[in-house]
Amino acid sequence: MIGIPYRLMRSPDTGAVEKVVYLSTRRSGEAGESMKAARGEYRSAQRDLYKAAQRHRSLARRVEQIDAEDDRLDKLTTDQETAFDAISAAQGVADTAAERIVRLSLTANYGNEKAVEIIDLLTDDDLHDMVLTMQTGEQPDDFFPSPGLPGKPTSTLQQDASTTESSSSADSPDSKSREEKLG
Numbered sequence: 001m002i003g004i005p006y007r008l009m010r011s012p013d014t015g016a017v018e019k020v021v022y023l024s025t026r027r028s029g030e031a032g033e034s035m036k037a038a039r040g041e042y043r044s045a046q047r048d049l050y051k052a053a054q055r056h057r058s059l060a061r062r063v064e065q066i067d068a069e070d071d072r073l074d075k076l077t078t079d080q081e082t083a084f085d086a087i088s089a090a091q092g093v094a095d096t097a098a099e100r101i102v103r104l105s106l107t108a109n110y111g112n113e114k115a116v117e118i119i120d121l122l123t124d125d126d127l128h129d130m131v132l133t134m135q136t137g138e139q140p141d142d143f144f145p146s147p148g149l150p151g152k153p154t155s156t157l158q159q160d161a162s163t164t165e166s167s168s169s170a171d172s173p174d175s176k177s178r179e180e181k182l183g
Contacts, residue, residue: 045097
């Protein structure tokens with residue numbers, strides 16, 4: 001697979017399940033153009049989310065500072081609720097754009113059917129983390145907070161690291177179906 005490795009960790013009742021998927025960062029062709037458009041939508045939604053959150057915090061401070069008998073309180077409270085609705089709307093747009101980016105990325109590597117299967121296993125946070133991974137090339141350190149879990153994968157070799165071969169054969173542990181892993 002060509003792309004940036006992303007490690008999914010799940011802890012079902014039967015034990016930890018780990019799966020590595022590869023995120024394509026294609027920037028050319030029709031798929032690349034679609035991903036560029038989706039990244040633009042995502043960045044725009046993230047900006048809108050940030051602005052709405054700032055406005056909400058500002059209004060919350062003003063509501064806290066204003067006297068309960070002040071005539072402006074009702075208007076400020078209504079404005080605060082409107083700002084909260086804007087936060088929810090921007091978050092929904094960001095979630096949709098993140099899912100679109102990840103779907104396009106996974107489809108480039110795995111085909112549409114397998115991409116849908118993978119996306120069905122993801123949370124909204126996974127989608128946003130995958131977009132971040134595609135932007136930076138690495139998973140954040142806080143993905144693996146427990147000391148017993150492996151460190152983050154990187155797409156570059158360390159100075160004293162040796163190269164290892166990867167296998168995508170059907171008999172590798174990572175290629176087992178979800179049902180086989182769970183049980």
